[in-house]
Amino acid sequence: MNPSQGQVLSQLTRNAIRRNPTTAVVLVLFVALSAALASSAGALIVTVTGASAALMQRAQTPHFLQMHAGSVDEGRIAAFAAGNPLVDAHDVVPMLNVDSSAIRVTGEGTDTTLAPGLQDDAFVTQNEQFDLLLDTDGAVIDPEPGTVWLPLFYQQLLGLAEGQVLTVSGPGGHVELAVAGFLRDSQMNSSYASSKRLLVSATDLEELTTAVGPAGAIEYLIQFRLTDADAVGQFETEYQAAGLEANGPTITWTLFVLVNSLSGGIISVIITLVTVLLVAIALLCVRFTLLTTLDRDYREIGVLKAIGVRDRDLRRLYTRRYLVLAAAGAVVGLIGSLALNQLLLADVLLYFGPAGRALPAFLVGAGLSALIVAVVALAVRSTLRRLQTVSPVQAIRTGEPAASASRRRPARLLSALGDRPGAPVRLGLRDLLRRPALYLVPLVVYALGAFILILPQNLHTTVTAPTFVTYMGAGVSDLRVDAQGGATTGRIADLDRDLAQDPQVTGHAMFTTASYTALDADGVPAIVKIESGDLAAFPLTYSEGVAPTADTQIALSRLQADALGAAVGDRIAVTPVAPVPESSGALELTVTGIYQDITNGGRTAKMVGPHTSADLLGSTVYADVDRGVDVPTTIARYAAAYPELEVSSVRDFVDASMGGTIDSLRTVAIAALAIGFAVAALITALFMRLLIVRDAFGIGVMRALGFRDRQVQIQYVVRSAAVLAAGVLVGAVGAKVLGGGLAGVFLSGIGLSELHLVADPWLAYAASPLVLLAVVAVATVASTRPDARLAISATIKNQ
């Protein structure tokens, strides 16, 4: 090439972009979206790690924490701390554990317990030296008597506000506290930490302890700040060797860092997945446009090669225009990510405070955007390898690649159809069969679209189905009555008697829950809450094994089994927290079954034998009414007769515990629907525009021969509809086969690893695909409408 090669390249690049502005815009759009999301994901990780480090610095998060249920010898711990050179400071903090359903928040438009958070809640006072609870300005909180500071987690989850009233009721009384604000807890901020701390003044903590009585267990946080954070491992060994209090989990600085980064991390992972999808679409778009261009320029390329232009120069010619577009997209995306960051980082800012890492976050974003441009460049290079296969002789002779063999097959396949579908339909189908590789791009996109459309829908259907309660450690029943603690035992007995005598009630069963301890997988004692009663009356679904039938048997929830390292057939020993006077105390039980449960942090257990623990946490009664009896009326009747008990339907129970999750699932399902439709419409429009450019010659010929525009369009609608049908099939099968497992991966943390997805067949497999079909058909017709200004002769001549 001559010395003004750069100018020639620029000129060619400009002309190529001008000639096909739609493709250019779409490519820029997808690269911009990918770059924006990738940059934001990067910024999120940088900011979350920075902000959580800043928060942990300000709050003076402990380096080592030992949780302990039971009594504490503070003197011994102080002596150990004084004698250990690694210890900078230490503290023993009592926490008052209160069942989340016993904590109610009321105010304008709000009346809820904390149960929907699926957390263990504990009241604490402010620490003096370290592990400080901070307000949203980063200041250390000193709570006024009569007030409570709640975790931000609850503000976000339940939409709580300052000035609302928090009420805790128990056998020993009733405490009301005004919500003074919301706190940042460097240990338990994240929804992935299964406990939350509620901050009150010392006098209020005493009142609360009296009110909740024996139902509230005091647990201690024995925590240490070390002189060297890296020596945590060594310190842990020394602590254990000293034989100090250790009835509970041990948590180190590293885990706090991890848990704090997790929420940002998971959002980043999701964004990264979406980004990968977008980059894939951008790459497919590049590849398709490039192949189309090479097809169209086949003769020119042949001529250029014939006169001696090297492959390398040709590659540069084609690479440049895509690089320019991808770079433009990346810049647009990077600027867009700055706006997106405001949205994504709002939560981080709220939970952790400022990170002070704006520049590194931007640089990471810029790096990731550059990476996307590099990936596009690589895709272009690899597609351009086919330049080598262009034969100058063939190109000049026919202007197109030599015909491949095996082109007769589709004709034979279609001849079976006969004359019936009409020439346009046959031509459409024929094209699909003849060049299936071409339609792989929209097929994959449609399959993904159908998948992301159907999966959240099925998840929502599953969670709102009546059988979902079996994932909450309960059988399906018409009526459910909950009673906290042991104080209402008398009333429960009355209820038991009333239900037995009620002719409308066909069956009922009563269960009581008490706490025990058992050695977990690491040999550390852990609390196990066991429910006891007639498990055959309202049977659970067991993912492994069967229900216990003898007094020596027990069933465990999935997370409880994991925590104890127990499998079906293992024997476990449980020790009552407070033994019933005449009982033998410890129980040796064989695990007969494992079930899924998301209540109580996913850790529950069930047996049929009587309790040997006097530490009664609560009772639950299930009942079924006769067919024809109105369930809501019956519920209302019992609710009126037993105001101190919580009488509800199973649906109410699921809603109360899962309401937030169900709402977010609905939002996700609707968003997925919109995204699925938008992506399908966009890709169809893009693909059809590209196809029209590619097929311009054939279309021109058909129009010259007297094909009506509609008869040409039908061919394209047939193609997109057929590809869509195949895509939806793949997507639906994918959602069916992989959906449960995929949901399990995300939900195993709350105790649902084996979710059996229930689909509403009409919605998932008829209505949604039909709407998708309509969207695609409209997009096809709109994007294949022939340009009236474009004369037929011009289309044919330009080839």
Place this chain on the structure above:
Amino acid sequence: MITTVSPTDTGTALLSARGLRKSFTLDGQDVEVLHGVDLTIAEGEFVTVMGASGSGKSTLLHSLSGMDPVDAGTVRLDDVELTALSPDELADHRREHMGFVFQQPTLLRDLGLLENIVLTSSLDRVGTPADRVARAKELMTRAGIWDLRARMPAQVSGGQLQRAGICRALMRRPRIVFGDEPTGALNRDSAEQILALLAELNREGTTMLVVTHDVRVAARADRVVFMIDGRIADELTLDDRGPVAGPARVDAVIARMRRLGI
């Protein structure tokens, strides 16, 4: 013997154009390519249009066949005013009553030769599939390409492609066949074969309008129309048509071209 006659003197008018005007936009300026052309073609006539590049002869063909809309003027085929039809009606009319042979092979790359030839008949389901194949076989046998019926366009020579194009044009027994430099891309032998085929078809009654640069092609016609700068400058009627263009006919065309300065 060679004489010049006015277009309306010959037989029944099949195609007639009055006052055709057509402009294109070039570099932002409107350039008129046809300046009010009048032309009548009689049933069964073979008319060729000659002229220098840019004289408007292809534009005239596109306008007469309804492929390009005109800015002013009328075109009638039989009793139907083509210029008053909607795009869809025009498409129907082209499919049913017109045949086209282009300079470059315009077969669809993704269909075999036979499928290309029966395409518009299949679209309208003219007869049974067997009828259509029978008609195509008849034409393809005459054109000497029946053995190639299963080949794809990229697998045959230019001359064979053009013969397939002619078969496609004749498949539905059109009232008129339009040819745009039908031998322009062919070698001499292939061109001769194509010309012979066209002449034979014309003798059997097919009306033809062919745009060409080639004197030998023009000399086959009943009448040659000469275009200069978007106007019909002159016409030449050749009445002793033969299977091979006689030297006298070729000489007459060349002489008239010289006189017109083409």
